[in-house]
Amino acid sequence: MAMRSLAKRPGGFVAGFLAVFFGAAMVMAFGSLLDTAGEPGVPDTSVETLETMAFVVGGYGLALVIFAVVSTMSLTVRQRGREMALLKSVGATPGQVRRLIVGETLLLALAAVALAIPAAMPLGRLLFAALRETNQIDGGIEYVFGPAAVSMGVANGMIAALVGALLTARRATRMRAVEAMVDAAGAGDAGPLMGRWRWIGALLGLAATATAAVITLTVMDGEGTDVMMSAGPGVVGAAITVALLSPVLLRMTTLLLGWVVRLLAGVSGQLAVSNVRRRTGELARAVMPVTLFTAVTAGTLSMQRVENAQLKAEGAAVLEDSQTMETMNYVVVGIIAAFCCIMLVNTLVAATAFRRREFGQQRLAGATPGQVLRMVGAEAVLVAGAGVFFGLLASLTALVPFSHARAGVWFPSDGVVWGIHGAVVGFAVLVTLVASVGTARRMIRRSSAVEAVLAA
Incomplete structure (x- = not known):
């Protein structure tokens, strides 16, 4: 069902896809500085600069990425409240609805982080070039995009998307079918304000x-x-x-x-x-x-x-x-x-x-x-x-x-x-x-x- 849902109406998943894509690309760009720092022969002063940029500055961006991805994925799933209500009204159990949402999200996130890899490479190279041109790192260092960048981007994108799906799935499965239909129709926000x-x-x-x-x-x-x-x-x-x-x-x-x-x-x-x-x-x-x-x-x-x-x-x-x-x-x-x-x-x-x-x-x-x-x-x-x-x-x-x-x-x-x-x-x-x-x-x-x- 998850595969068919994605194929049937891909436009409904564009927002979530873009959130994971751009988030993963940004995290991979900063993560590539760790790959570069780990190469043999890189001076200690340059290693310190590259690691600081990856961990400190990249950490700020990582917090924003997780927050934005979770918010967007929650919105994407919530907008399908009518569909969730119909599934429950025909006998789908809360566990089945939850697995459907999580399955769709994981497939979406996998595609997004895979496509983010080629986009992150030039972005990481831009960061590296800025460091080298401003003499913060040694001029003889070569840029490397490797496993650290890919693993950081994949982990961030998948975890953030999964958290967003689980949070919204929890809300969707706790609502009765009638409440979900009312919420999906825009008749009002169900539950407390926060x-x-x-x-x-x-x-x-x-x-x-x-x-x-x-x-x-x-x-x-x-x-x-x-x-x-x-x-x-x-x-x-x-x-x-x-x-x-x-x-x-x-x-x-x-x-x-x-x-x-x-x-x-x-x-x-x-x-x-x-x-x-x-x-x-x-x-x-x-x-x-x-x-x-x-x-x-x-x-x-x-x-x-x-x-x-x-x-x-x-x-x-x-x-x-x-x-x-x-x-x-x-x-x-x-x-x-x-x-x-x-x-x-x-x-x-x-x-x-x-x-x-x-x-x-x-x-x-x-x-x-x-x-x-x-x-x-x-x-x-x-x-x-x-x-x-x-x-x-x-x-x-x-x-x-x-x-x-x-x-x-x-x-x-x-x-x-x-x-x-x-x-x-x-x-x-x-x-x-x-x-x-x-x-x-x-x-x-x-x-x-x-x-x-x-x-x-």
Whole structure:
């Protein structure tokens, strides 16, 4: 059944496939630095640099990859709630449904990680070239892509996909057939806004973020460029913490800004606010990549700007010695930011395309295509608003301690720092609107209202 399900409707698995593919490719790229470091004749200083990049910086990316893959795979499986309900109604046992979901996920993940290998090779070579061109490693070292890279990428992709499938399968098998049909139809989010394990993860992330901030302000205060060693993990921890809290944060945003959306968008705004309140848990999945992208990109780039300004004030010699770290920060941030952006588009397209039947029902009830698109746009504004606002707060939890420990001021006076925040916010909002409204427009143009209802 798993094979037939994948072959019958491959489009329904695109989001999960892309999540595993891009995640595995990024992890393999960093893992290839370990293969390179393990070659005979590599100087000890170069080995240390390569291993640091693979374990420390790659570890930040690994955390984001696991989080993003689990979230996307959960969304992919949940969107098949109607199918799961029908299987249970004809006699399928919870164990059979669970094995079906896990089997499909493993097949999907195997294909994704296999195709990620050739994609990871040039990406890893790009990282290696950046290290060599900035003189962080010996110029005579040759790049190697080997077993360490492949094993890390395969393990990460398979484990993350499996965890996502098991979590969602557990939810699907615990719901009765009638509840699953209601949930799949979009009549509302079943269960609590946030589960117990999500709260536990958020509390652990909050503790890790607070610890990083305290270490930055105390132990690392006045330690020069080493301050980034504690502030860097802090921004990633804050981003993941806020992303875990996205259902609560989206509900808060809707309560605070719902009246503005209703006032500006009229009937479409009223419907958008109602949808967000009714389906907070589902739409919060789109808030998570917005938050991750905003927090990681704005926080890291802003800290690098503060670092550059401080180094310039300390003298040209110090600035020259730190150029290699700056180059690598930009390369690493670019890769992680690109991955978060891809996951943002991936999640929004998957979530919006799943609502084809809902859009058809609204049009049959008298809504015009323009009203439906305005509704989707208003929902996207709430999603983007929650993501960028709390993403910026997450970035500040790392930027403020870093700025005080590195430059002696709580808030940087450099206008470029805040310009970075503004640019990141604008880009995140634009991508959210284009992905949501663009997908909805394609769904509406592709078929009539009756065809959309019958096909879904």
